[in-house]
Amino acid sequence: MNDFNITSGGSIDENLDGDLTPTEPWTWKNAGSKIIGFVSSSVIPMIPGLIAGGMLKVVLLLIVTFIDSNFATSSSYLLLSAIADAPFYFMPIFVAYGAANKLGATPIYAMASAATLLHGSFIGLVTAGDPITLFGISVRLLSYGTSLLPALLIAILAYYVEKFLNKIIPNIFKGIFVGMGTIFVAGSLGFIILGPLGNMIGQGIASLFMFLEGTVGPIAVGFLAAALPWMVMTGMHTALAPFMTQLLTNPGYDAMIRPGFLLHNMAEGGAVIGVTARTKDKAKRGEFLSIAIGCIVAGVKGKTVIKLPTICL
Known part of the structure; x- marks a missing residue:
């Protein structure tokens, strides 16, 4: 596909070869x-x-x-x-x-x-x-x-x-x-x-x-x-x-992957709630609770996974 330069009447070829972006060569590994x-x-x-x-x-x-x-x-x-x-x-x-x-x-x-x-x-x-x-x-x-x-x-x-x-x-x-x-x-x-x-x-x-x-x-x-x-x-x-x-x-439902994600989210969110209940630092308690709710309700697990080890410590 080309973008035409109306002023000069020429055309500019799009680069479909990806030559400017170095890519790792394919190997069996x-x-x-x-x-x-x-x-x-x-x-x-x-x-x-x-x-x-x-x-x-x-x-x-x-x-x-x-x-x-x-x-x-x-x-x-x-x-x-x-x-x-x-x-x-x-x-x-x-x-x-x-x-x-x-x-x-x-x-x-x-x-x-x-x-x-x-x-x-x-x-x-x-x-x-x-x-x-x-x-x-x-x-x-x-x-x-x-x-x-x-x-x-x-x-x-x-x-x-x-x-x-x-x-x-x-x-x-x-x-x-x-x-x-x-x-x-x-x-x-x-x-x-x-x-x-x-x-x-x-x-x-x-x-x-x-x-x-x-x-x-x-x-x-x-x-x-x-x-x-x-x-x-x-x-x-x-x-x-x-x-x-x-x-x-096909078959129209997922009985394995999404249930696994749900269990993971509930477990990690529950762990953070447990730590929230035990901590005496009010500032951290609010942060931990927001992380737990985000994990359980919205499935935002990245922050939970990263913060959980430090939270438990």
Whole structure:
């Protein structure tokens, strides 16, 4: 993509190669951490939106349960439910945005390519259930709303396609053909290969966590809660965000990661409350109490993890 200088009529090429930013080379030793870091960086920007939608769902549920059960049949409820569901249903677009930003690509190309999986025409074909093809190649009838990995793979492909096209297309034609070529290739392969592949990987991850839940569920949650203080101190807890998001997509609930975070927050907040009750320093008592409330109520655990050892001393 180019920004055109109207005064001179020239164009300025965007640097998609990342030459000015030194990066650590890929090795077998750091491949895992790099992949997890990339996925986490792609997912984390959309988490506030998921929290916002989830909280609105809770408010609507409380209204229907305790105030007016007939509200569930009103148009206001349906429209508010659509607002609450939007961050989840359009998750592929948000994931593509985060991935493109992390890669240094043009976000709109990745977002447009991922959005094709949610287009009404494709949804209609999936609902009809009749076999469909693209260029004579069979396309699987899958629903990609709330999905994570298909959009992530599409965003990666869009980055490399855009990078390649910027190298081979003359400057004068880049504004016309780079974007078109990027969404054409990434969108088409999203239907044929990347969408089904991401769906398959996501189902595998969900099956693994469901297996752990069914066999050693409570023990696994306990171990996760115990490990979280060290994970938070090193920033490793962010690596769990993609798996949590995938579980919310398939099977639709998270019985391991979020309960582990909840236990961790309650335990650390309770420890700080205990110290608050024993300390005689009024200034510290107020500070400790605010830290405990932030950890238990809002899940702000970073300060608790850092301050807890010194608090206990």
